Amino acid sequence: MNSTVICIVCPVSCPCEVEWTKEGGVTKVENNQCKLAFEYVEGELFDPRRMLTTSVPVDGGNWPLVSVKSHVPIPKDQMLNAMKAIGDLRAKAPIKVGDVIMPDFIGSGADLVATRNVAVA
Numbered sequence: 001m002n003s004t005v006i007c008i009v010c011p012v013s014c015p016c017e018v019e020w021t022k023e024g025g026v027t028k029v030e031n032n033q034c035k036l037a038f039e040y041v042e043g044e045l046f047d048p049r050r051m052l053t054t055s056v057p058v059d060g061g062n063w064p065l066v067s068v069k070s071h072v073p074i075p076k077d078q079m080l081n082a083m084k085a086i087g088d089l090r091a092k093a094p095i096k097v098g099d100v101i102m103p104d105f106i107g108s109g110a111d112l113v114a115t116r117n118v119a120v121a
């Protein structure tokens, strides 16, 4: 098969022309400016993942919400399940950047971590 995949590893955003098969994987990548495209294209075709970023309500904090993210990219097709899994989640102040708000939140080994500090109100 032939596909065009935009590499988003850096802002250049190369429009990679890709030859691939389900059985044999990626056999050719063209129109890329560097070799980082190969790993990105392979992941995008066979195991697309994204960082999940959202916010969670905070009890007793000087901010009502804390921004959070998955500490590693999670499977793209798990995004909806991931948002359901944290739908009723609440965090408790104080919170520091990097604190694990919910460990292994979709059973894939990814933790939900805070990306800002929230002090006690």
Ligand code: SF4
Pocket: 007, 008, 009, 010, 011, 012, 013, 014, 032, 033, 034, 035, 036, 037
């Ligand atoms: S192929 Fe290289 S230069 Fe092009 S977008 Fe990807 S990382 Fe950037």
